[in-house]
Amino acid sequence: MLNRPDVAVLGAGPVGLAIAWRCAQRGLRVVVHDPAPGSGASRVAAGMLAPVAEAYFGEHELTGLLTASAARWPAFAAELTAATGVDVGYRSEGTLMVGLTADDLAEARRLWAYQQGIGLPVTPLRPSALRDREPALAPRVRGGAFAATDHQVDPRRLVPALRVAAERAGAALVPAAVRALSDVDARVTVVAAGCGAAALTGLPVRPVKGQVVRLRAPGGGAPGFRHVIRGYADGEHVYLVPRVDGEVVVGATVEERSDTDVSAGAVLRLLRAAVDLLPELAEYDLLETLAGLRPGTPDNAPILGPLPGRPGVLAATGHHRHGIVLTPVTADLIADLVVTGAVDPLLAPFTPARFAPSAAAGRAAAAPSAPAGPVVAAAPSAVGPTGSAGPDAAAAGRAGPFVPEEEHTWN
Amino acid sequence: MLNRPDVAVLGAGPVGLAIAWRCAQRGLRVVVHDPAPGSGASRVAAGMLAPVAEAYFGEHELTGLLTASAARWPAFAAELTAATGVDVGYRSEGTLMVGLTADDLAEARRLWAYQQGIGLPVTPLRPSALRDREPALAPRVRGGAFAATDHQVDPRRLVPALRVAAERAGAALVPAAVRALSDVDARVTVVAAGCGAAALTGLPVRPVKGQVVRLRAPGGGAPGFRHVIRGYADGEHVYLVPRVDGEVVVGATVEERSDTDVSAGAVLRLLRAAVDLLPELAEYDLLETLAGLRPGTPDNAPILGPLPGRPGVLAATGHHRHGIVLTPVTADLIADLVVTGAVDPLLAPFTPARFAPSAAAGRAAAAPSAPAGPVVAAAPSAVGPTGSAGPDAAAAGRAGPFVPEEEHTWN
Numbered sequence: 001m002l003n004r005p006d007v008a009v010l011g012a013g014p015v016g017l018a019i020a021w022r023c024a025q026r027g028l029r030v031v032v033h034d035p036a037p038g039s040g041a042s043r044v045a046a047g048m049l050a051p052v053a054e055a056y057f058g059e060h061e062l063t064g065l066l067t068a069s070a071a072r073w074p075a076f077a078a079e080l081t082a083a084t085g086v087d088v089g090y091r092s093e094g095t096l097m098v099g100l101t102a103d104d105l106a107e108a109r110r111l112w113a114y115q116q117g118i119g120l121p122v123t124p125l126r127p128s129a130l131r132d133r134e135p136a137l138a139p140r141v142r143g144g145a146f147a148a149t150d151h152q153v154d155p156r157r158l159v160p161a162l163r164v165a166a167e168r169a170g171a172a173l174v175p176a177a178v179r180a181l182s183d184v185d186a187r188v189t190v191v192a193a194g195c196g197a198a199a200l201t202g203l204p205v206r207p208v209k210g211q212v213v214r215l216r217a218p219g220g221g222a223p224g225f226r227h228v229i230r231g232y233a234d235g236e237h238v239y240l241v242p243r244v245d246g247e248v249v250v251g252a253t254v255e256e257r258s259d260t261d262v263s264a265g266a267v268l269r270l271l272r273a274a275v276d277l278l279p280e281l282a283e284y285d286l287l288e289t290l291a292g293l294r295p296g297t298p299d300n301a302p303i304l305g306p307l308p309g310r311p312g313v314l315a316a317t318g319h320h321r322h323g324i325v326l327t328p329v330t331a332d333l334i335a336d337l338v339v340t341g342a343v344d345p346l347l348a349p350f351t352p353a354r355f356a357p358s359a360a361a362g363r364a365a366a367a368p369s370a371p372a373g374p375v376v377a378a379a380p381s382a383v384g385p386t387g388s389a390g391p392d393a394a395a396a397g398r399a400g401p402f403v404p405e406e407e408h409t410w411n
Numbered sequence: 412m413l414n415r416p417d418v419a420v421l422g423a424g425p426v427g428l429a430i431a432w433r434c435a436q437r438g439l440r441v442v443v444h445d446p447a448p449g450s451g452a453s454r455v456a457a458g459m460l461a462p463v464a465e466a467y468f469g470e471h472e473l474t475g476l477l478t479a480s481a482a483r484w485p486a487f488a489a490e491l492t493a494a495t496g497v498d499v500g501y502r503s504e505g506t507l508m509v510g511l512t513a514d515d516l517a518e519a520r521r522l523w524a525y526q527q528g529i530g531l532p533v534t535p536l537r538p539s540a541l542r543d544r545e546p547a548l549a550p551r552v553r554g555g556a557f558a559a560t561d562h563q564v565d566p567r568r569l570v571p572a573l574r575v576a577a578e579r580a581g582a583a584l585v586p587a588a589v590r591a592l593s594d595v596d597a598r599v600t601v602v603a604a605g606c607g608a609a610a611l612t613g614l615p616v617r618p619v620k621g622q623v624v625r626l627r628a629p630g631g632g633a634p635g636f637r638h639v640i641r642g643y644a645d646g647e648h649v650y651l652v653p654r655v656d657g658e659v660v661v662g663a664t665v666e667e668r669s670d671t672d673v674s675a676g677a678v679l680r681l682l683r684a685a686v687d688l689l690p691e692l693a694e695y696d697l698l699e700t701l702a703g704l705r706p707g708t709p710d711n712a713p714i715l716g717p718l719p720g721r722p723g724v725l726a727a728t729g730h731h732r733h734g735i736v737l738t739p740v741t742a743d744l745i746a747d748l749v750v751t752g753a754v755d756p757l758l759a760p761f762t763p764a765r766f767a768p769s770a771a772a773g774r775a776a777a778a779p780s781a782p783a784g785p786v787v788a789a790a791p792s793a794v795g796p797t798g799s800a801g802p803d804a805a806a807a808g809r810a811g812p813f814v815p816e817e818e819h820t821w822n
Contacts, residue, residue: 261629263695264682264685264693264694264695265692267697268683268693271678272679274675281675282675283674283675283676284675285672285673286673286675289697
């Protein structure tokens with residue numbers, strides 16, 4: 001077929017659009033399918049780029065990927081702005097991590113010690129140094145630490161910018177839903193549909209509900225604080241993300257639910273913790289309360305790479321709380337995979353094969369082995385690629401066929 | 412002029428629409444002007460009909476009017492439903508007044524003692540009796556009292572019903588704003604424009620901001636409580652109004668401000684007090700946060716009757732926190748005043764003349780004296796009234812001319 005696209009991307013969130021952009025830049029013919037671009041988890045996300053603050057016990061491989069992607073962010077944001085003229089709200093003031101009470105601080109310090117122990121840049125601060133950095137913090141706040149490399153970006157600016165970039169690079173957006181992979185006619189299909197990936201692929205992606213509150217500094221000015229603040233406040237975990245335009249995102253709950261209702265209790269807990277940490281927030285306008293669904297996975301890590309048993313289908317989903325920070329590395333490495341057929345070592349721990357049935361019998365067997373042939377041969381111009389054997393080759397060397405199930409429950 | 416209306420009502424909130432209804436029922440030709448009917452304070456109001464719980468020290472005359480109007484509510488609601496087929500959500504389970512802490516209870520008891528002292532039906536309840544009535548109350552709630560005659564209605568049902576009733580009775584609605592009284596061509600003009608009355612008349616009506624939160628019981632059922640609950644919770648005053656359809660209104664702040672921004676602090680305080688009193692509310696959906704502007708007056712009482720120095724102009728504004736409960740008595744007595752020219756004794760303490768400049772020199776002089784001639788002669792059919800001398804006569808016997816000012820500040 002003359003007009004058959006090289007790559008069909010299912011999902012126009014940040015991950016899908018960035019993959020489309022990168023693939024189009026490589027000269028591939030790209031189509032993105034989404035009935036409502038940017039309407040998923042990214043609409044609710046705060047946009048923290050936090051490989052340090054989000055480095056948790058037992059997630060070493062994920063921490064490596066987060067760090068690698070965060071390191072790509074400055075250049076990624078600059079390139080995106082150069083390509084589109086859109087300021088995506090990248091801010092590099094860094095993140096303050098604080099504890100309100102002695103108990104909160106003790107809990108936080110255990111995590112900071114772990115983060116320091118694996119070599120991440122966490123700087124403990126005396127209370128006076130904390131207040132020098134952020135005078136608006138409540139006097140009650142007992143202590144904190146600084147993560148200079150944990151930055152932020154504004155997802156509501158990012159998604160429109162990525163859409164413009166992808167389209168300018170030649171990608172086409174089809175505003176319609178894809179119900180089944182068999183409905184897609186492309187050499188390679190990339191499933192970047194967030195929670196929707198479960199129905200399309202059978203992968204164990206489940207919705208993890210998050211509720212946030214959006215505030216605005218009164219009087220039209222910038223918020224009275226500059227850093228991202230992540231706090232423990234009487235046992236509640238909360239983050240406060242200030243935007244230059246005056247907006248503050250307060251988040252977020254983590255709930256094993258699939259509805260997007262906003263609950264009184266969640267808003268109460270978020271606002272209470274926020275105001276406890278930063279009293280002036282009580283005077284801020286409440287703009288919006290909303291809930292979104294993160295694509296969670298059994299091991300909290302994303303699912304990136306060839307789908308076993310489905311030649312020509314790649315997964316780029318399961319980003320859970322990390323979709324924004326992981327956008328650059330996901331886009332770069334999935335585009336590389338499409339072009340070269342090689343699974344980058346950074347991606348290896350995150351391939352879909354780890355959830356294949358045989359993985360239970362022997363996880364090693366499910367790990368990717370040698371790089372396979374290119375999925376789509378690199379095309380310097382937008383002329384069609386040269387072979388269709390790629391997808392089959394890409395699936396070679398994987399564990400036995402992965403059988404999608406009708407329904408997964410991973411709660 | 413053949414088509415000149417007998418009565419022009421400025422404002423299509425509950426008060427204005429009810430006046431229009433009553434006047435149209437009396438055979439008068441009525442036009443109601445409002446660019447956005449029902450978009451004022453009534454959109455935010457909870458609809459408590461609370462002459463007992465709202466009986467405060469030093470407001471004896473207002474308490475009398477509240478009581479008189481609340482007594483008219485059952486028949487008013489029934490007539491309205493009969494005329495329109497609309498259920499306006501009238502509920503007669505009564506109101507529980509509760510105190511969370513010992514301090515809260517002490518504060519509440521002082522007020523209940525006053526209310527009992529002036530003969531209002533307040534029944535103290537033992538904690539066990541309180542929980543028998545409303546098992547969902549928090550175990551921490553220290554005590555309460557029952558006001559059996561304090562009922563509720565749903566303002567968002569009331570306003571559409573009144574509009575239908577007024578239009579069926581013959582009133583016409585003009586969806587446009589009136590900027591000045593001189594733009595109105597009618598024998599009698601009734602200013603029922605809430606806070607907008609200040610600019611039209613120079614009366615000392617000021618906005619008093621109120622913020623509320625609207626919740627909904629999860630699962631589509633009715634709320635887990637039946638009574639209106641008015642509570643003191645750690646010094647916060649809050650009310651919880653359950654609707655049959657599952658909605659719960661949580662209110663309200665009282666702020667000397669004229670913006671309608673919703674603040675994080677107000678939502679936090681309302682939700683905290685609500686959940687402290689009724690823990691299950693934490694599981695309710697948060698539907699809406701919003702703010703409205705009550706038309707406040709220097710003495711917290713409404714302004715009802717002829718405007719001094721402006722023949723043919725009647726005021727029906729300044730209802731502050733009491734617009735819904737005062738709707739029936741306001742409509743009945745203002746319509747009577749239009750037809751007979753007589754100021755009902757119930758209205759006498761509330762005439763605009765009390766704010767005339769000379770009222771400061773001697774308030775007695777500003778009080779209404781003998782009934783004046785009819786403002787508009789009663790017209791059994793919709794044929795035009797017989798005399799235009801009425802308005803002048805109605806103004807006779809009032810204190811010296813009331814001079815509207817450009818701006819009033821009564822904060």
